[in-house]
Amino acid sequence: MTNFTETKALTFDLFGTILDLGGSLTPFISKSLDAHAAVDVSADEFWEQWRYRQRIEQYQDTIMMLGHSGYLETVRRALHYTLRRNSIDVLPDTVKEFMRGWEQLSPFPEVLAALSRLQSQYRLVILSNGDPSFLDYLVRERVGWDFNDVISVTSVGAFKPHPAVYRAAAKELGLEVKECLMVSANSFDIVGARACGYKGAFVNRYLLPYEETSYQPDVTVRDFTALADALL
Secondary structure, rough: OOOOOOOOEEEEOOOOOOOOOOHHHHHHHHHHHOOOOOOOOOOHHHHHHHHHHHHHHHHHHHHHOOOOOOHHHHHHHHHHHHHHOOOOOHHHHHHHHHHHHHHHEOOOOHHHHHHHHHHOOOEEEEOOOOOOHHHHHHHHHHHHHHHOEEEEEHHHOOOOOHHHHHHHHHHHHHOHHHHHHEHHHHHHHHHHOOOOOOOOEEOOOOOOOOOOOOOOOOEEOHHHHHHHHHOO
């Protein structure tokens, strides 16, 4: 069993780990799709396509090194692609309607209670691909938790899992990488953090497979309640 006694900070992914993206967005997607009656795609299928394409947009953004576009820009690009894939005209009002849901993201129900338990022993930090102003809004208005710090990858100019993100975050916190633990529901995020010397906690809500790699999580849990049980 992994010993977490040297861990001083928990760095949390926000999108999909603290915030329930699918649960928050699919009602908005469903409503938007209703305006396109001839479209043969469910809200769940559309969201899966959109999320998958957004990750490709992020990877391309980082790999090509043409300048960091920002999180919401990759969301918008991925939406354009997904609309065209489903034969929906990419009109300004259509894009605005689909994007509106991102302002209404909500945390998973057990998150705040678990954070309350964890704050007694660790510094709690957001380490996110999100844009700084968007993160400030989401943390303040949608999560409603006073984190010790909120760090955006914008300061590095690359999306996770670029190694500079994790190293820069540890430096900003005044910690060694070995004193940080990445908490994420995105397995690539755990791989990236572990490769940089972080410990990793994989919140595997949907029982998804993990990458075939030597950089395995130190602990795998189903939700934040189990996370607090494992770390305290």
